[in-house]
Amino acid sequence: MSLQTDHGTAAVEALHQEDNSEGTTDGAPTDEYDPWEPPHPPPHPSLADLTCPIQHMRQYMLQLQRFLADARATNIIAPDRTHKETLIKYYGIYDRLSPVLQKDSVPLFLRIFEKYRECFVSGFVIIPQTLDLIILENALRCANLVLEGKSPKLCGVRANPNYMTSFGYFPLHQAAESFSVEMVELLFRYGASANQRTSGNKIIEGLLPLHVAIENTCQHKYLEDNLLVDENYRKGNFGYIYKLIHLLCLPEMKIFLDTTRLLAAHTDNVVDELWKYMEHGKIVPAAILLLAAQRRFRKLNGFDMIKNRIDDSIFSLIREGCGLQIGKNTKAAKQRKEKEVRFYNALFLVRIILKAGEALDAHIQTHSENNMQASHHEVHGKVSAVLKSYDVGPLGKDICIEDLQWFDFFMPCASMVAISCICRRLLNNILILYFICS
Incomplete structure (x- = not known):
């Protein structure tokens, strides 16, 4: 944008x-x-x-x-x-x-x-x-x-x-x-x-200015290369959410999260803005806003508010699905299922940030100009350790760092801007x- x-x-x-x-x-x-x-x-x-x-x-x-x-x-x-x-x-x-x-x-x-x-x-x-x-x-x-x-x-x-x-x-x-x-x-x-x-x-x-910051963050090469072509999100694979969180915790993303955090702190009805992203299945911008402004959401009781809205939406979709006759309305049933998957993904994201968000934020805030050269493997290991310590880490096989696509050369965000x-x-x-x- x-x-x-x-x-x-x-x-x-x-x-x-x-x-x-x-x-x-x-x-x-x-x-x-x-x-x-x-x-x-x-x-x-x-x-x-x-x-x-x-x-x-x-x-x-x-x-x-x-x-x-x-x-x-x-x-x-x-x-x-x-x-x-x-x-x-x-x-x-x-x-x-x-x-x-x-x-x-x-x-x-x-x-x-x-x-x-x-x-x-x-x-x-x-x-x-x-x-x-x-x-x-x-x-x-x-x-x-x-x-x-x-x-x-x-x-x-x-x-x-x-x-x-x-x-x-x-x-x-x-x-x-x-x-x-x-x-x-x-x-x-x-x-x-x-x-x-x-x-x-x-x-x-x-x-809003908040929208500009979030949408431009979504266009970062790391996110585009690793997430836009990933079909696991549509299938309800939670590995997509873990991959997203690991990417957002990289040192190169700090300037984007800092800007989003500052704008969110001055934006009215920020919980409603988060819900609009989740309601329309935009999990990447929702994750950016939720992770960057998680402190404010805690003060506003935003986690409970969002969770209740997600629960209501899921229950509504389930009731709607019960009313569909088997073998009929297959297109409507497929659309309903896709919406249901998106809301379960959003609920899973909320759970992770609710439990481990403060620790993840503390890790992100340690990034500075002096350690921007930190190995992505090192950051990946620290984020995985944080998620596991709060019992929200992936079960079974961890996220494979080799599956993530990086730049061929290092470029701090300030230079990119x-x-x-x-x-x-x-x-x-x-x-x-x-x-x-x-």
């Missing part, structure tokens, strides 16, 4: 927005309260002492500007209100901005901001495309600068951590895709909401060049 889309097309289709008291454009909310244009406050009492009408008006406009700058940097803003003209200017200096953010240099960023301020600001707030690129480059110092907004050189404007881009996603979605725990923590520190969903025709709608970002930057440059030339 990638959040990157055609920047050129998005810029051309960007909404027009005029900074006036009306504050309405095509695609803007039509509700009585518009977070982009909240009711303007009355003049400050001290302005009543000003006898000069021109000075009074000038001071009130400054007051109104500060009010709008604060409101637009703190409210949830969707859709994007950036002027089309500002977007055109922004993409015109994109190639100059990107290298600065790669270095994460605050002085260089402020220098380019002062020189091209009209490219970065629209409606008294830093445009979401700027913060989006900062997050993509994982420029933590620059992100803190624009989110805090206290530098005099920013002239009172700052970035909004809850401002949707023209592509239909929020800053936290981009940070989740990049698997930068530090960036996610920074966004949370400045009020980012983990409960905002993607929207629009340029992206899959209804995705960096390469992914480089590829996306090359694609972005091509799209921007096309947009400017056209």
Whole structure:
């Protein structure tokens, strides 16, 4: 899953927005309260002492500007209100901005901001495309600068951590895709909401940042190579579950689980999100969420809640099966059986994490940059020992490590993310060049 889309097309289709008291454009909310244009406050009492009408008006406009700058940097803003003209200017200096953010240099960023301020600001707030690129480059110092907004050189404007881009996603979605725990923590520190969903025709709608992290984790090569072609899951072979757990406990998976854990801690109704995965038979994303956020599920009594839902679903399927006549409705009977198998797999997964989850999590947390080179055989042995010590290990023959497919070379996840970002930057440059030339 990638959040990157055609920047050129998005810029051309960007909404027009005029900074006036009306504050309405095509695609803007039509509700009585518009977070982009909240009711303007009355003049400050001290302005009543000003006898000069021109000075009074000038001071009130400054007051109104500060009010709008604060409101637009703190409210949830969707859709994007950036002027089309500002977007055109922004993409015109994109190639100059990107290298600065790669270095994460605050002085260089402020220098380019002062020189091209009209490219970065629209409606008294830093445009979401700027913060989006900062997050993509994982420029933590620059992100803190624009989110805090206290530098005099920013002239009172700052970035909004809850401002949707023209592509239909929020800053936290981009940070989740990049698997930068530090960036996610920074966004949370400045009020980012983990409960905002993607929207629009340029992206899959209804995705939480948590979904982005989990779905991208599912696309890790280890999981794809070992699980997508495994038919044991459909047959109800619990070896599939053991294989999945062993893979998730590898050092290379820690950054993905850490990101998922942090997002899950700030996501409302996280038990319901887990149930949606299990209900639709998506055991891999369910395992990722359950293992990463098992501490929170314990606090929410989530294990019991999920177990009860699974039990109810299994009993319902059994009653449904009893009503089928032998030799008839074979297709319906097969579908019912497949659902039943999926729920038994989910129940087995819940049992393992409930009993051994804390020990597995403690093992995962021991991974660091110093021991990322740990042998997969060594990790496999430790995980197997943990499962057996909690009486949830496989009976009979253990999982064969030779059956698991690894990379031919070692590559830490941080490097994988960096390469992914480089590829996306090359694609972005091509799209921007096309947009400017056209």
